[in-house]
Amino acid sequence: MSAAIPKGILGYARYKLKQISYSKESIEVNVELERDSRHNHLCSVCNQKASPERRKERTVKDLLFHGWKTFTKVEYYEVRCKQCGIRVEHIPFIRPCARATKRLEEAVAWLCQHLPLTVVALYFSLNWKTVKNIDKAYLEHRFEAPGLDNITVIGIDEVSYRKGHKYLTCVFDLNDPHLIWVGLGKNKETLSKFFEQLGKERGKRIKAVAIDMSKAYIEGVKEPCPHALIVHDKFHLVQDFNKVMDRIRIDEFKKADEEYKGFFKRTKWLLVMNPLRLKEDGKMRLSQLLNINMPLNTAYTLGEQLKQRWECVTVAQFNKALDNWCEMAYESNLKHLMDFADMLKVHRSGLWSYCLYPINTAILEANNRKVGLIRRKACGFHDLKYFILKIFQADNPLPLPLPVP
Ligand SMILES: [Zn+2]
Structure with missing residues (x-):
């Protein structure tokens, strides 16, 4: 039968x-x-x-x-x-x-979330470009119009998408933490594209913006969000300080005698990582570097102290702590640290705003890590639009298990 x-x-x-x-x-x-x-x-x-x-x-x-x-x-x-x-x-x-059924699109997108394109292509006996196009089309549909209503607190951050100072600007809703916008570049013009999309009325409802101390972002926010408090939160401050740390490291490497240059190798991340997260080998190399180089030692110590300034609960306490820190930076006689202290003083109000408005920016930090992973997983992401969709997917992944047709 x-x-x-x-x-x-x-x-x-x-x-x-x-x-x-x-x-x-x-x-x-x-x-x-x-x-x-x-x-x-x-x-x-x-x-x-x-x-x-x-x-x-x-x-x-x-x-x-x-x-x-x-x-x-x-x-x-x-x-x-x-x-x-x-x-x-x-x-x-x-x-x-679409060039594929919905169920194939979903299966491809789900697998591409976990595996390289080439592996997914092998599984479905498809060309990797076809797999990419299916995944991209699916993600475009899924993230075509993120909601921009009821947003009152936002966080803005830059992420590097390729070597050679190639950046994207990511904007997050921090009340209901999720990614809402990604644009190419990291200047005022980049931000203006976001605010154009947000519209004037919704811009007026923004109460606070967490950003770094770069002039471009500050300028880009003032006009479209006239009622927003600018907050230089701890995450952004540490990020800004890490850039200073790296400049000092590069300068000191150039000045170092040949016999000491080896100590600087692969130390960029050691100097900025949370010391509690370092493995034994990392701890040892960091300690060796700090022992042979006094300027880096000073900058590292000041960096650790800077992170503790945010324990302050009142603006007065914060101002005092900030002044003390700046004094130490000036006494170090290191140009990069002195410039950084000058910058902190210029942005003092945005810094103490964090005492009044301790915005949680953990999502920005997580996004930074996720973008790094996407970059590593798909070396040579030449399709920028696809890369951006992958950032949205990392923020809002497809649920487990694989959807049933
Ligand atoms: Zn119709």
Whole structure:
């Protein structure tokens, strides 16, 4: 007795199986579907009833069928919708213009979240570029319009997406911590694109903005958020100080005698990492470097002290602590530290604002780490738009387990 596969399992809602053929040579299954004429034509944009205009056909990739590559050919209509005009009709299992079924897109996107493109491509017997295009199309759809309503506290941060000072600006909603916008560059113009999208009225409702002390961001925020308190939070301050630390490290490396240059190798991260997180080898190399180089030793000690300034609970306490720190920086006679102290004084109000408004910027720190991971996982991310979508995905990953078709 032969049996048929129950229609519900195949997942071709509103369609009927017309024909199934296969090729042993190419290990392919070709499924041909026809519309079930009992169903009305629906507009793919508003889902309302629409009148058919022109019959069309399209072949899309589908999930593997028992290990066989599967292609699904569907007939569909261009429809005239009263609201939207000429559109393609709604197909429940394929998004308009997609080259793969929804279930294949979801499976690819889910796997690409955990594995390199090349591995996912091998699994589905697809070209890696096809896998990338499917993943990208899915992510574009998923993150096409992040909500910008009810945002009152934002955090802005730069992340490096490629070597050679290539940066992106990320904007976060810090009340309901999540990423809301990513743009190319890290200047005032970059931010103006975000605020254009946010609109004037919503900009006026922003109460506080956590940013670093760069002039570009401060200038970029003032006008579109006239009522916002600028807050230089602890995360941004430490980030700014780390840049100073690195400049001192580079200067000292250049000045060091040949016999000492080896001590500077692979120390960039040792100098800025939380010392409690360092492994034994790291601790030893850091201690050796600080022992042979007094300027770095001084800067490192001052850096650790700077992080403790944020224990202050009142503005008066903070101001006193800041003045003490700046005095020590001036006494060090190190130009980079003295310049940094000058900068702290210029941005004093933004710094003590953190005492009044201790914004939690943990999400910015986490985002920095995630972007680093994406960079490492896909060396040579030349498609910037895809890279940005991956940042959104890292912030809001697809849930476990893999969605069921
Ligand atoms: Zn419509």
